[in-house]
Amino acid sequence: MGFFGNYDTPGRGVLKTPHEKRPFFKFWEVYFRHMxxxxxxxxxxFLFTVPLVAALMGVSFTGDMKWLLLVVISGIMGPATAAMTRVVRNYSQERPTFMLHDFRKAFKLNLKQGLIMGYIDSIAIVSFIVGVPMYSKMAQENSIMYVPYVLCLSCMLVFFMMHFYIYQMMCSTTLTMKQILRNSLFLVSIGLKKTIYTLLASLFVIAFNYILLILPSTIALAMTLLMFFPFTFLTFVACFNCYPVIRKYVIQPYYDKTGEKNPEDKDIDPDEVLFEDKAAEEVAVPVQKKSKPKMIK
Structure with a gap:
């Protein structure tokens, strides 16, 4: 009999790997490891956003021309976002990463699709900025206009959630832009649970930073946070939650169809295993009761 238990009792033995942590705790553990x-x-x-902000401030008195300039300049944010997403995805999936090298490489590889998506984003943002207030004002005058108003808000929300998948597929697959957009729309509903979690976290961080920006006493703090925190944090949340959905429904089916082995699989080659744990297959040895020793008087 040991001090802390009976080690003679048969059982499964020592587990080969520790118990998997809950996603919430694993998220913070991985995030702080690469913070x-x-x-x-x-x-x-953030440095890529500086020219865009400077351009907007420079054309603040040119009326509608600022929206055209916004579309032209902000296209470069697409490749930058794809490059950032590639690096953050590697961090979230615990892959070896060299930040500057991988960022530069991903920027070049996704330059064409990134520019296209950057222009699409710019046009969509301008459309929603103009359309939502316009339909809201029209709905106050005519109740029937609440229909296009709600549709506009719904499209804006769905388009925002599609971005949880768009740039990840862009930097993880060789799909065309049309296929990426179509798959992103489907994955929003297929991975609805993870999509909603990511949406709530994103809205909370965006609202928090917005409140800091509009308060005069916290503008300095807000700008500091913008430089070091929100972009990669929101991307990390999306990668941690949504990349498994992409892997399951987009990446893995390709390898299943072609019969190739997915390089992301971490299965161990049976020929390389030195020791095999078969504790679960062992038959329990019955414990024999020790008889009381006889004494000869």
């Missing part, structure tokens, strides 16, 4: 790299990546991505 400093993610802050540096956020600063790099």
């Amino acid at each position: 400093w790299h993610l802050m540096g990546l956020n600063l790099l991505y």
